Amino acid sequence: MLVDADHLLASLIFEPDRCSINFHPLHSYVAIGFYTFFLFIPKLRVIAIGLLFHMLTDYQDCLWH
Structure with a gap:
């Protein structure tokens, strides 16, 4: 839940x-790229x-609004 501290x-x-998504720093596309890299x-x-x-799950919120 520390990822939500950027709120x-x-x-x-x-x-x-x-x-x-792409509004908060830890929810940016660059950060998501790092999270994907961490898979390796x-x-x-x-x-x-x-x-x-x-x-x-945060992206799903974007689809509903």
Whole structure:
């Protein structure tokens, strides 16, 4: 859940109609690229899977609004 700490940097911490993907720094496409790269490092693989699932669930929020 530390990946959601970047929400504190936004002017409104929570806005229901905002898409988190590519808005918050830890939800950016560059960060998602790093999370994908982490899949190839065995010690980080479980964390990478969790982060990518988190991005997937946040992306689903973007589709509904």
